[in-house]
Amino acid sequence: MILDLIIVAALLIGGFFTLVGSIGLLKLDSPMKRLHAPTKAATLGVGSLLMASIVNAWAHHDGSLNEVLIMAFLFITAPITANFIAKVNIHRRDTRDPLPQPPNDDIWATLDTPPDRSDG
Amino acid sequence: MIDLALNFAFVAVGLAQVLALVRLVRGPHVGDRILALDTMVINAIGLIVLVGVKWGTQMYFESAMIFAMLGFVSTVALARFVLRGDIIE
Amino acid sequence: MSRLLPHPLLTLLLVLVWCLLINSLSLGTVVFGALLGLLIPAATAAYWPDRPRIPRPLRLVSYILVVLWDILVANVQVAMIVLFKPNADMKSNWVTIPLDLKSPEAISILAGTITLTPGTVSADLSDDGVALLVHALDAPDPEATGNQIKDRYERRLKEIFE
Structure with missing residues (x-):
């Protein structure tokens, strides 16, 4: 009986948060x-x-x-996918707010263009 | 009681899938489309797990696992293609 | 010893994952898992010569518990923000976090933690690896958010890894 209650609660919470995630995906107004x-x-x-x-x-x-x-697996990969998509947004200059300057007059790694490779 | 909660979860995850589909179609940026695809894969895993609970079988575990792995790899491949114009350098 | 077991933790993890994949704890499964756990690290040892050093592994457990609790609490907060706060009221901001950590493992764990706790996503690392770029969903005061992350996660990671 108690186990059934746990199952019901987990199902309700799971459904709710999955839905909230997609509502946020639709509602929020900037890519980041x-x-x-x-x-x-x-x-x-x-x-x-x-x-x-x-x-x-x-x-x-x-x-x-x-x-x-x-x-x-999901908990390990979620930060990696999020990081990759953030990099895509930065790379294509799709972020609404301008990026802050990193310390030491440096540059963020994604914006650093690699040196030209001579294709051989 | 569990059946009722299961139905709620099916409806919620299905609705989430539709909302993510709308974002996939509307875009407007490439990053949004990749994110929408990734969300849809995660929601699909949720649906598969729900089917497993409803029918009381372990048969769907493998498909959920493969979905998770392929979804991750394809998201990273898409993002990497946009970033570098090449997937395997 | 080190040639037979180049990565003892990896061996343990492989046995565990194999048992979970087969979904049983019979003798045959464990033995075959142990065989895989011995063969795979030995065959791939050439590709990862460096072992991550964790001086205080026990504190890692308490760190994971803290992070799991934060994920639960902050998820509810973000759900409330997403559902009830109009877009114009959200003060989304970039936060720059200067890093005290040096080891790459610790920095990637910190970045992963920041992303998993809702409300903040780690977006990029500076070219020389001394600063982390974080995007916050609703942070009226970026400085405070940055200090909170440094105090809550980075300090603990520094204790674990250095």
Whole structure:
């Protein structure tokens, strides 16, 4: 009974946060702002759904833990995808606010053009 | 009770998928489209997991795992193509 | 010893992942997982000669717990911002965080932590690796946000890695 309540709560939380992530993706008005909503909300949302799946498997079936793998994979890859998309936005100058200057009169790595390679 | 919560989750994730699709079509920047695709992949994983819970089977674990891996790799490949004009240098 | 087990943690991780993939803890699975855990690090040892050094691994556990708690709390905050705050009221800002950390592993963990805790995304590293560029969704005071990140995460990572 308590396990059923946990499953229901995890399903509700998961559905809610997944939806909030996509609402943010649609509602927010600049590319960098849009990056915030889906990368987090969706991670917690799907993580919660996987939690429901684990508890359900232990409560009503043989029990399994392999959803943990998907969860770990999503949590490790989410920052990497977010970073790559931020780099794309910076590279194409699609950010609305101008970038601040890094200390030491340096340049941000994405904007640093590599030296010409002589194609051989 | 679980069935009700399952139905809610199906509707919520499905709606999220539609909203992400709208952003994918509207753009306007390349970064937005890549982000929308990535969100859709994550939502699809959620849907697959929900199907697994509903039918009480472990069969869908592999497909969810492969979706997660392919989604990550394709997002990175797309972003890298935009960044460098080349994927494997 | 070091030739047989070039990456002991990796071996352990491989056994664990194999058991989770097969979804069982029978003797055969563990033995085959151990075999893979011995063969794969030995076969790929040439490609990663450096082992990340973690002087205080126990503190890493408490760090992970702190981060998980922050993810939960901040997710609710960001959900509220996304749902109820109009776009014009959001003060999204760039935050520059000067880094005290030196080791690449620590910097990537810090960047990952910043991205996973909602409200901030780490976007770029300066060319010489001394500053991190972070985008904040709703930060009226960028300085305060930067100091908070430095105090809460970077200080702990410095204790773990240096």
